[in-house]
Amino acid sequence: MTSEHNPPITRQEALSALEEIDRVRDHVRRTLAGGAMAPMLVLWGVIWLVGFAFEQFIPNAYRLWVVIDLIGIACSFYLGAFSRNAPVKGSGGARIGVSWLILFGYATLWSVLLYQSATASGPGWTAYGPMLERKMALLWVSVCMFAYVIMGLWLDRFLLWLGALVTAATLVGYLFEQRYFFLWVAAAGGGSLIVSGLFIRKFWKTAHA
Amino acid sequence: MPEIDTVIHAPARLRIMAALVSLEPRAQLDFRTLGTTLVLTDGNLGAHLQTLEEAGYIKVEKSFVARKPRTHVSATSKGRARFEGHVAALREICGV
Numbered sequence: 001m002t003s004e005h006n007p008p009i010t011r012q013e014a015l016s017a018l019e020e021i022d023r024v025r026d027h028v029r030r031t032l033a034g035g036a037m038a039p040m041l042v043l044w045g046v047i048w049l050v051g052f053a054f055e056q057f058i059p060n061a062y063r064l065w066v067v068i069d070l071i072g073i074a075c076s077f078y079l080g081a082f083s084r085n086a087p088v089k090g091s092g093g094a095r096i097g098v099s100w101l102i103l104f105g106y107a108t109l110w111s112v113l114l115y116q117s118a119t120a121s122g123p124g125w126t127a128y129g130p131m132l133e134r135k136m137a138l139l140w141v142s143v144c145m146f147a148y149v150i151m152g153l154w155l156d157r158f159l160l161w162l163g164a165l166v167t168a169a170t171l172v173g174y175l176f177e178q179r180y181f182f183l184w185v186a187a188a189g190g191g192s193l194i195v196s197g198l199f200i201r202k203f204w205k206t207a208h209a
Numbered sequence: 210m211p212e213i214d215t216v217i218h219a220p221a222r223l224r225i226m227a228a229l230v231s232l233e234p235r236a237q238l239d240f241r242t243l244g245t246t247l248v249l250t251d252g253n254l255g256a257h258l259q260t261l262e263e264a265g266y267i268k269v270e271k272s273f274v275a276r277k278p279r280t281h282v283s284a285t286s287k288g289r290a291r292f293e294g295h296v297a298a299l300r301e302i303c304g305v
Contacts, residue, residue: 009213014302017223021296024227024247028238031246087242088232089281 032088033155034204038197039079044144045193047072052137052186061133069104076100100147107143111136134174134181141170141189158200166192211297216264218295221249221257226292229267229284237270237281258282266291 009017047068055061080097118132145163152160166189173184217226224247232238244254261267266288270281284292 009218009299009302011302011304014299017218018296018299018303018305020220020224021227024224025231028228028231028246032232032242087239089237089239 030156030204034200035087036080038201038204040076041193041197041200043075043079043197044072045190045195045197047190048193049186049190052182052190055133055137056180056182056186059133062136073101073104103143103147107140110139110143114139137182137185138170138174141185142167145170156204158196162192162196211294211301213298214291214295216260216266217292219257221247221253222261225249225254225257225261226266226284226288229282230289230292232283234286234289235283237283240269240280240282243282261288264288 051061051065051068054064058064077097081094114132114135145167148159148163149167150163152158152163169188169192170185173181173188177184217223225243228243228247229238240251240254240258243249244251247254249257258267258269262269266285268283268285270283272279272281
């Protein structure tokens with residue numbers, strides 16, 4: 001296991017080395033993910049804050065959502081693909097971007113199906129409209145936050161808790177807050193993403209291995 | 210039978226290899242980020258990287274981004290294999 005010219009490694013030294021390896025690996029993974037994730041969280045937090053706040057006061061705000069979501073996707077692509085100061089080259093960032101696009105497509109598919117089933121009800125659509133918008137909001141928030149729950153299982157429990165708590169808060173708003181539901185989601189969802197992004201930017205990158 | 214690699218086993222180089230191997234096989238880490246993350250000075254890091262590069266365990270690439278010099282480091286396949294062998298040897302010593 002070691003040459004006769006090198007002193008043998010004790011069990012304690014080997015154990016310390018293995019612990020150090022695990023610590024460095026976790027730290028590097030977390031630091032790099034935090035650097036990439038923080039601006040995305042803030043970006044989408046602002047989009048949710050603006051989008052849901054507008055939806056509170058503008059009926060049928062789906063056109064606004066299409067516009068700001070496309071802006072968000074373009075900004076995300078720019079942040080991910082063209083960041084000159086990205087610390088890692090050749091990583092799997094493109095796969096993460098594609099994963100989010102697939103999730104976006106999944107939620108869009110269900111939005112279209114829900115909308116079509118609602119409009120198929122004919123004249124009742126007008127009354128059904130606001131309930132559908134709330135269902136759509138819950139769908140989008142829960143799908144996006146599910147992604148953070150999964151990421152949290154692999155990366156850091158902070159993300160898991162972020163996803164779970166925002167989903168729970170949105171569900172509470174859906175069940176109990178009829179009048180200001182969208183403002184509730186703007187604050188709980190958008191606000192949480194912004195705060196989380198700032199928190200990760202400050203504390204994940206400054207911790208040392 | 211897995212063997213302890215004395216080049217890798219030095220504490221700073223062990224941490225450098227652990228950091229590089231935690232990335233995907235084709236990924237390269239920026240020199241400055243590596244030093245900041247592992248709390249190593251540029252000089253210290255540079256010396257250890259030279260040792261690892263001479264052993265064929267890492268590759269160091271220099272480039273320019275917006276006219277500023279950037280250095281990126283990645284683990285070679287030989288380096289990854291040696292590192293995994295080193296880890297296996299450590300686990301054997303621990304009886305894990």
